[in-house]
Amino acid sequence: MGRAKQFDPDVAVERAMQVFWRKGYGATSPQDLVDALGIGKGSLYNAFGSKHALFELALRRYRDEQAVQLIELLERPGPVPVRLREALELLVRMDLDDPDRKGCMAVNAAAELGGVDQVATDLVRRMLERTESAFQALVEEGQRSGQIDPGRDARKLASLLLTTMIGMRLTARTADGPDRLNRVVDALLDSL
Template identity: 75%
Template sequence: MGRPKQFDPDAAVEQAMQVFWRKGYAASTPQDLVDALGIGKGSLYNAFGSKHALFELALRRYRDSQALALVELLEEPGPVKARLRRTLELLAEMDLADPDRRGCLAVNTAAELAGTDEVATGLVRRMFDRTEGAFRALIEEGQRSGEIAPGRDPAALGSMLLNTVVGLRLMARVAEGSGRLTRVIDATVDSL
C-alpha cells in the first residue's frame, strides 16, 4: 500500500485559482481541478470540502494578490493622473498579453455568478468596494494637489473609475489590439 500523495494546500489553491480564472466556476469540473492540483478527488474533498469552498479560497487568493496589486499601483508616488494612466495602461497591457484572455477573475465571477451565488457575489462586491475606495482616495489626493477640480464628487469619480476598469477588463478579452482600450484610458484621464 502506497503513501497518500502529499500536497501543499497553498499551492493547490493557486492552481485552482488558475483553473477557475481560465474556465469560470461552472465550467471547471472536479476532474479539471484534480488534474491541475495533481491529487485524487478524495483528497480534493478531504482538503477543501467542496468545489465551491475551493472556489471561495481561490477568489480570496485573487483578491489578496491581483486586486491588491491595483491598489498598490494607485498608491505609488507621483502625479495622480500619471499614476491613474499608468495603472489603467498596465491592466490593459497585462490583459492583452495573456494568451488565454482571462480578464479579471472578479469581473468574470460577477458576470457569471452575481445574483445566484451569495458568497461569491459578496466577495466580488468587497473587492470592487476596495478598488473604488482606492480610486476615491486618489481623486481626493488629486484635489488636494490641485490636479483635479475641488468641486468634483470624489465618490462619483471613484465609481466611474471602477466602472472604467470593469469595462476595460471585459473589452480586453475580445480586443484585437490596444486602440479602443487606449482611447478609453485617454478619455477617462482627460475627463478628470
C-alpha cells in the same frame, strides 16, 4: 496515525485559481481540478470539502495576490494623473499579454455568479468597494493638489473609474489590440 498530505494545499489553491480564472466556476469540473492539482478526487474533497469551498479560497487568493496590485500602484507617490494612467495601462497590458485572455477573475465571477452565489457576490463586492475606495482617495488627493477639479464629486468620479475599469477588463477579453482600450484611458483622463 494519518498519512501526511501528498500535496501542498497552498500550491493547490494557486492552481485551482488559475483553472477557475480561465474557465469560470460553472465550466470547471471536479476532473479539471483533479487534473490541475495532480491529486485524486478523494484528496480534493478531503482537503477542501467541495468545489465551491475551493473556489472561495481561489477567489480570496486572487484578491490577495492580483487585485491588490492595482491598489498598491494607485497608492504610491507621484502625480495623480500619471499614477492613474499607469494603473489603467498596466491592466490593459496584463489583459492583452495574457494568452488565455482571462481578464479579471473578480469581474468574471460577478458576471457569472453575481446575485446567484451569495458568497462569491459578497467577496467580489468587497473587492470592488476596496478598489473604488482607492480610486476615491486618489481623486481626493488630486483635488487637494490641484491636479483634479475640486468642484467634481470625488465619489462619483471613483464610481466612474471603477465602472470604466470593469468595462475595460471585459473588452480586453475580445480585443484584437490595445487601440480601443488606450482611447478609453485617454478619454477617461481627459474627463477628469
